[in-house]
Amino acid sequence: MLVVENLDLCYGDAQALAGVSLEVRQGAVVAIVGANGAGKTSLIRAIAGILKPKRGRILFRGQNIAGLESHRVCNLGIGQVAEGRQVFPTLTVHENLLMGAMIPRAKKRRAENLDRMLALFPRLRERTGQAAGTLSGGEQQMLAIARCLMGEPELVMFDEPSLGLSPAMAQAVLDTIVDLNRQGLSCLLVEQNVAASLELASDAYVLENGAITLSGTGAALLADDRVRQAYLGM
Template identity: 50%
Template sequence: MLKVDGINVYYGNIQALKEVSLEINEGEIVTLIGANGAGKSTLLKTISGLLKPKRGKVNFKGDEIAGKAAQSIVKMGISHVPEGRRVFSNMTVEENLELGAFLRKDKEGIKEDFNKVYDLFPRLLERKKQQAGTLSGGEQQMLAMGRALMARPRLLLLDEPSMGLAPLLVKTIFRVITEINETGTTILLVEQNAHMALSIANRAYVIETGRVVLSGTAAELNESEQVKMAYLGGH
């Protein structure tokens, strides 16, 4: 479904991604593991059109998308839930969700997706008239995910969904990620919590200082000594 081929991305003179390649098949959950500053968020931003690679290709369902405008990439079926949630804090929950469907014209389908989001996140239904800025961190994360789903993506990019959340909420968020995947949405997940990420992923890539240094099935990476030492706290 997605093929990233040898991309190089720079911030000014600093090279953030070096010849990064990866593939995602339809229906998979693929996770990217790496330390802070390894280039994981940069990779998601490049796929979703927020950054432009200097070299290399990004191919989505047969179309070259590297360098396309972010909104046309959303239209093609890729939604990005950014790190730090980025909800519109002075708008209500409902208005935030409406914005997720901004590029759509199918009123019935939008109504259906509102219900789907409220089914996944009943808390958002309770808070739908509340300003997003008054929600807890976990609720804002649910809203950011719900807003992305309102675009009806084929591929969902999730950047650190569990960051700063209480353990119980982390479990909820990961359960919902699995449910979203089971309804047919392919997922690329960036996550510091390697244990949780590998527990739900089909495959994984490890990225260090802008390079992919390891890849394999989630089970293989879970067993890898290198991954255990660096990301799983040595157990």
């Protein structure tokens, strides 16, 4: 579904990604593990079209999308739940959700999807008229996920979805991702909770200093000594 080939990305002179290759198969959950600053968010933003890669290809359903503008990438069916949630604080919950459906592919079923999201996230239903900035962190994360799903994505990239949330709320977010995946959504997951993300991932990659150093199934990486030492503290 998504194939990244030899991706290079630079911020000025600093190289953020060097020859990154990975694949997300249809219906899979793929985890990316790595320390802060390893390039996880840069990778997601490059795929999303927010950052322009210097070299390499990003194939989505066979089409090279590297360098495409972000609204065009979104319209192909690649959604993103970004780090720090990135809701629109002064817009209401209702308006935030509608903003997820501004891309052409999602316009037709906007009303229908809105109902679906409010049914899926009852906490948001109680707060539709409230400014998104007044929601708790967990509620904002739910809103970010619901807003993304309003765009009818086929692949969603989750960037640190449980960061800053209470353990119970973090678990609820991960459960939501599992549920969405069961319904057929393909997921690319960057998560600080390495153990949890490897447990639910079919495939996983370790990203260090902008390069992939290890890859395999989630279970294999979970059992790998290097991963256990570096990321699980065992």
